[in-house]
Amino acid sequence: MQLSERIERITESPTLAVMVEAERYKARGLDVVDFGPGEPDFPTPDHIKRAAIRALEQNFTKYTPAGGIAPLRQAVCDWHSAQLGTAYQPSECVISVGGKHAIFNTVNVLVNSGDEVVIPVPCWVSFPDIVKYAGGKPVFVPTHEHDGFCLYARAVEAAFTPKTRMVIVNSPSNPTGAVLPAEEFARIVELCRRRGVWLLTDECYSHFLYGGQRPFSAASLPGVKETVIVCGSLSKTFAMTGWRLGFALAPEPIAKAMVKLQSQSTSNPTSIAQHAGLEAVRGPMDSVVNMLAEYERRRERVLAGLRQIAGLTCNAPAGAFYAFPNVAACSTHDRECLAASNGRLDTAVVARRLLEAAHVAVVPGEGFGAPGYLRLSYATSMERIEEGLRRLAEFFSPD
Ligand code: PLP
Numbered sequence: 001m002q003l004s005e006r007i008e009r010i011t012e013s014p015t016l017a018v019m020v021e022a023e024r025y026k027a028r029g030l031d032v033v034d035f036g037p038g039e040p041d042f043p044t045p046d047h048i049k050r051a052a053i054r055a056l057e058q059n060f061t062k063y064t065p066a067g068g069i070a071p072l073r074q075a076v077c078d079w080h081s082a083q084l085g086t087a088y089q090p091s092e093c094v095i096s097v098g099g100k101h102a103i104f105n106t107v108n109v110l111v112n113s114g115d116e117v118v119i120p121v122p123c124w125v126s127f128p129d130i131v132k133y134a135g136g137k138p139v140f141v142p143t144h145e146h147d148g149f150c151l152y153a154r155a156v157e158a159a160f161t162p163k164t165r166m167v168i169v170n171s172p173s174n175p176t177g178a179v180l181p182a183e184e185f186a187r188i189v190e191l192c193r194r195r196g197v198w199l200l201t202d203e204c205y206s207h208f209l210y211g212g213q214r215p216f217s218a219a220s221l222p223g224v225k226e227t228v229i230v231c232g233s234l235s236k237t238f239a240m241t242g243w244r245l246g247f248a249l250a251p252e253p254i255a256k257a258m259v260k261l262q263s264q265s266t267s268n269p270t271s272i273a274q275h276a277g278l279e280a281v282r283g284p285m286d287s288v289v290n291m292l293a294e295y296e297r298r299r300e301r302v303l304a305g306l307r308q309i310a311g312l313t314c315n316a317p318a319g320a321f322y323a324f325p326n327v328a329a330c331s332t333h334d335r336e337c338l339a340a341s342n343g344r345l346d347t348a349v350v351a352r353r354l355l356e357a358a359h360v361a362v363v364p365g366e367g368f369g370a371p372g373y374l375r376l377s378y379a380t381s382m383e384r385i386e387e388g389l390r391r392l393a394e395f396f397s398p399d
Contacts, residue, residue: 010129014367018351022361033388035376036361038174038322040239042294044276045287048238051279055272064268067259068095068247072278076247079281080232084206084217088249092225094258095277097269099204099233099246102258104130106200106229106248107166109257111136115165120151121369122324124174124202128369136165140369145326148315149178153187160195167192169218170202172209175368175375176324177317179209185218193227204233204246205320207288210296213318219249226251236321237288238280243273295321298378298385305389306376309396321379324365328372331398347371358391 018036025032043049055061067073073090080086096102103126111117113135119127121140128138141159143149156167169188171180180188192199199218206215219228230249235241248258262268299316302323306314314325328344334357340349351364351374365373378385 006133006135009132013129014125015363018361018363021355025355025359025361030359032355032359032361033384033391034361034380035378035388036363037379038377039241039379040236040291040321041379041381042239042287042291044239044243045280045283047283048240048276048280052243052272052276055275060271060275062271064271064274065259066263066266066268067255068093068269069271069274069278072274072281075278075281076232077249080217080219080230080249083285084203084215085220086217086230086249088219088225089252091252092249092255094248094250094255094262095269095274096246096248096258096262097266098235098244099202099231100126100130101244101266102231102233102246102248103127103168103200103202104133105258105261106231106250106254107131107136108134109254109261110198111165114163116161116163118156118159118164118167118197120156120169122149122173122176122365122373123168123369124170125367127168127170131168137163139164143176143178145313145315148318149173149176150184151178151180151188153184153191156188157191160197164195164197166198166200168200168202170204171216172205172317172319174205174320175322175363175365175370175373176315177320177322178315179213179318182216185216186221189218189221189224189227193224197227199224199228200231201228202231204231204236206232207237208292208295208321209319210292210299210317229254234277234280239287239291240273240276240280243270243276245269245273245277295378298380298382299323301382301385302376302378302389305385306392309393310398312396321377323376323378324370324373325376326373327396330396332396333399334395344372347374350374354392354395358395360388360391360395 073093077088111134233246311330347364363375
């Protein structure tokens with residue numbers, strides 16, 4: 001069957017593919033320890049759920065403006081201002097069907113065919129495919145485990161060509177958990193400003209920072225509103241992945257273009273979800289604090305457990321809720337992994353065999369542009385973490 005050239009440029013999200021595979025095992029009654037999902041295991045806080053119930057009872061079940069209801073646009077601007085020190089107006093805010101949608105729309109209203117978009121790797125799986133779908137060309141800038149996967153302005157600058165249109169930064173990062181220091185962020189923003197390049201900052205994990213660090217937005221730097229576009233999400237911050245709510249904060253002409261795109265594609269995000277979102281950003285932030293405390297506890301346990309495995313190295317994530325161990329130099333008794341390795345483990349095979357043989361679901365580093373690594377989400381209970389670590393230790397043992 002002949003599909004469009006556009007759709008053939010992209011592949012299905014590998015993280016969603018892992019989820020589907022793990023679900024197949026679970027459906028067969030197998031006890032899978034699932035380190036796959038990039039989503040909070042906590043329920044959506046009650047006060048947010050109640051707002052959705054109220055919205056239903058009050059019949060907020062109709063179309064809304066394509067870019068979201070006015071009170072939510074205002075409330076998102078207020079929340080972002082209070083939490084992250086920015087100053088946006090509702091006309092510069094678009095409510096979208098999740099953060100991914102905001103990123104997709106931003107790239108599609110700004111990137112022309114042949115434009116280059118600089119993406120640090122390891123990177124979230126969707127960035128390159130979204131760029132390719134828009135006709136752009138991802139240009140990857142490597143970051144390194146030995147210095148905490150930090151992105152440097154000088155490395156970004158070295159990747160610039162006359163075709164560079166945008167840089168995408170995701171801090172805290174999925175998959176590495178790296179947090180870009182504010183000074184380096186400022187250098188990158190200044191570089192983009194000077195060179196007339198857009199900086200898309202994906203703040204999906206903005207509130208999951210360890211060791212008492214404060215959330216930071218590049219858009220809070222002075223004089224950068226014509227350079228920076230914020231893409232944010234309620235998915236992780238408020239444990240609302242299924243509700244599909246995100247937002248973009250951008251100069252008005254870009255926000256307008258994004259609304260135009262939404263008006264001809266998805267239309268508005270679900271009306272009921274928007275009312276729940278309104279409560280999320282206006283209401284108390286205690287649930288976020290509590291979730292973070294629990295992630296911090298799990299992070300310690302996961303790191304300690306992983307670091308006991310011979311040959312494995314793992315940076316301490318400074319944010320988000322993923323461990324990203326390098327397992328290339330580990331040993332295993334698994335025959336298929338051994339057959340596929342030339343002394344170093346192939347992580348695509350390792351991930352497959354971990355699911356088949358140990359019933360542990362992880363995402364291989366390949367999808368993030370980082371072979372040799374596995375991504376483990378610790379958005380799962382401590383009890384499952386213990387069991388998963390036990391199985392991993394058993395899998396990665398020479399005999
Ligand atoms: N950005 C990053 C780095 C993510 O990891 C995700 C989700 O996994 C998203 C954006 C999008 O999340 P959502 O579309 O659920 O808001």
